[in-house]
Amino acid sequence: MDIKDPLVNRGADTIISSVQNPRIKQWTELQSRKGREKQGRFLIEGIHLVQEALRSDLIPEVVAYSDERAEACADLLQEAAERGMELVQVTEAVLAKCTDTQTPQPVFAVVPKLPWRAADLISASEQDGLVVVIDGIQDPGNLGTIIRSADAVGASGVLLGKGTVDLYNPKTVRSTMGSLFHLPIVQGDLAQWLPEAASRGIQVAATRLEDAVSLYDYDFRRPTWFVIGNEGQGVSAEVQQLVQCHVRIPMQGRAESLNAAMAATVVLFEAMRQRGFKPNNNS
Template sequence: MKRIESEQNASIKQWKKLYTKKERDKSGQFIIEGPHLIEEALRHHVPIAHLIVEESYTLPENWNMSALDPWVVPKKIMKILSDTEHPQGVMAICRMKEQPLKPRQDGKYLLIDGVQDPGNLGTIIRTADAQGIDGVILGEGTVDVYNSKVLRSTQGSLFHLPVVKGSLDEWITDCKTEGVPVFVSALKGAKPLQEIQSSRSFALVVGNEGSGVRRESIEAADELVYIPMFGNAESLNVAVAAGIMLYELMRNRQ
């Protein structure tokens, strides 16, 4: 394995830049940390450009080192590269890959309208994965899916299902063309989620933490839906709300 000792090494400087969206978009690469995320990336054939290993870390025996281009670094450099308080000893530089996704008649989709908190987006993606959703579409204003906090919150679910950037207006139109009903989370003029007629397919739109779903999406909806609440809370966290709605829509499928 190759070794890097200097904090001034060009590769170290380049990898550190991957915590910025600008550099991720420019290079087509992103950084993941910890054995769990790397295991998930390997299992789902995510292209890994480099593996970065802290010198005292023991690598799993089932990892194919010849295909991972491993670099060994001292603890001080691992701390520089990590954006967590307690580095896990191993990181990977991954290449982004295209994930083609188009609505189909029997598909189940989650459309994200401007969710800005990384933890919320990661949790939503993880929940969509757990519920068997066919794809997640990230609309304008949504936090970058390759943000390190998003990646950690997905717990590897990003590698299990298609997550793509797209125009929500176009996606809603295409879903309707395919006969996929579009449900939009809203309050005014909305039906309780339990009253929605069951359907074998659906597209659910959830919105920004503060302002909710854009007017354009609300106006294009087949149904506006809300979650009845029986306590005194005024609202739910968007990730929690998305989870409840996905569960109910999946439970009611024909």
Template sequence: MKTLITSLTNEKVKYWRKLHKKKGRKENKVFLVEGLHLIEEAWNSKQVIIEIIAEETVELPRWSGNIPVERVSKQVFEHISQTMTPQGIAAVVQIQPQREMKGNQFVLLDAIQDPGNLGTIIRTADAAGMDAVILGKGTVDIFNDKVVRATQGSLFHIPIYEADLVHKVDELQKGGFDIWATALEKADYYHEVEVPDKVAIILGNEGAGVHPDLIELADKRIKIPIYGKAESLNVSIAAGILMYHIKQ
């Protein structure tokens, strides 16, 4: 039986702490997942779980028999945890290589910086049956712990890619896609635009919106009507409205 890890200066503990940073995740090609629900989502989605980290009193899931387990003290787990109320169980999960992108309905995200917004958009894209989410430059890291939690496991269900959106828009247009960009000026209301067979929606930064260069490249500029006095919609809410619209 492995020795219980109780020291905050243990090399394994230092390694797990490195995974809090994008650099550490990128170098090691793994990320941390906390909580039984998300770990089980990873397992059910055939993700590669490198190891499970659990407090000594936490019961392990029945399916975890062949996965290496590191038992740690409560103090150590709290040291590596990034949640306010840790559940005492986490896992190191392998980052999957990007595969060829397939499908007819995509969401392109331009510099979405709030982890909660990104996670919610991914979760909604999964629920709406979108084929992929594409993250442009300036977008928060998909493996940021707050993003992972906000997806509620959907990051394991829907393909997620990173790309230069200018190049990706050109590539998609050559493949017969209509590109819709959300904009305030010279834009049509989304429900008045015919939905084509192949469509990709660009949503932009919470404060600045979609970059003007991407708006210029788009085939259609669309907007959502505001019936009340709010100045604008949260980007994740706007994403949900538009994704479900193109699925009708």
């Protein structure tokens, strides 16, 4: 595809080359949590993430791409143009200013924040839903991995409690590998929503070493909200009071524990197994 193609440039005759451009300043603000909260938007970087956004219900507001590397993302730009996206050419200097990585990808997009609400998770859980509840995870990579695992097992959604790392942190967004576009992810007060879930007949469980049943003896076939706690402290004392049952992950080796993302993944795949996972030809 020719980068001069009017379908791509939509009539634009110039390239944004100044980092002082008002739009560039606005996009640069999205690197901070304050800026993201102010604008209600976040930035995604790279061909894969932009493709995932284009194919979701959360349509990007604008797609910006390198004037020097347009051919590297030609198919993506064509798809975006055909869907009526605003496409903006920028220089490499502008690309570096707007993005978070040391070696910027050739394309980024500005996307509105996810529209989901905690009440949506209640509705999705009342039949046989499986929701991952996050209580204070601090590492962006851990949160992103948990979201990917939730997506992989077909979970109903993810609820992020207070004190959890920002979902829209660039490192979190990258580590989800696009899974944040595949299932509802919401922020909410666990003190409000865990009791609400329990009142609707949804079982609320969490991991703990003491006074806990084996993961493999717990019934995940029922509607379940499962709480994963902070990397160092685990589930907070306040949230533990709202949990109905505690489970532990049996281990035969000498390791005392798993990190939060690994523990969540083990739990989620056991839940999927119990719920009658049937391999298909793509598995």
